[in-house]
Amino acid sequence: METGIGYPDINTLEPLVDALGITLTELMNCARDEEIIASLEIARSQRKRMVKRIAGGGVLCIAGMFMLLYALKLFITRTWTFMLPGSDGPTAVFVAGRIGNFPPAVIVIGIIGGVALVLGIVTIIRANNTDH
Incomplete structure (x- = not known):
């Protein structure tokens, strides 16, 4: 956060004025404070949105990979095995079963995992490409 104590690096001034759509004189004189502040707020909100999209895409990718690995x-x-919640130690209750020749669970879990993985990747790519 800018405190007004120092000045930005001289190499960043030209890209900064280009990004803000102002002249170097206006930047140095702070002639358009409201517009600069509005531009910075827009940039912050875009960055937050991008981070949320990337995080959501990452969660989808991770969930998709786990589902694909479980289907595999x-x-x-x-x-398959399942331990009932709340049971532990010698009183644990396990439920197990065998999948027949046609494993519909594998197909369903695999499809859902694949879709989640693809959606996660697309979400991350779109977040990186649209908010620049």
């Missing part, structure tokens, strides 16, 4: 595990082992 189901396909290879053709078995």
Whole structure:
């Protein structure tokens, strides 16, 4: 955050005035404070939106990868297990089953995981390309 104590690096002044759409004289004299502040607020909100989109895309990618890996595990082992919540130690209750010749769960989980992964990647790419 700018405190008014120092000055920006001279190499950043030209890109800064170009980005703000003002002249160097206006920047140095702070002649258009309201417009500069509005431009900086727009840039901050765009950055926040981009970070949220990238984070959301990352979550989708991670969830998609876990689903694809779980579908692969189901396909290879053709078995599934589930531990009931709240049970532990010797009283733990496990439910297990075998997937038959046609594993619909593998297909559904694989499709959902693939879609989540693709949506995550597209979201990240679009967030990086649209907010510049």
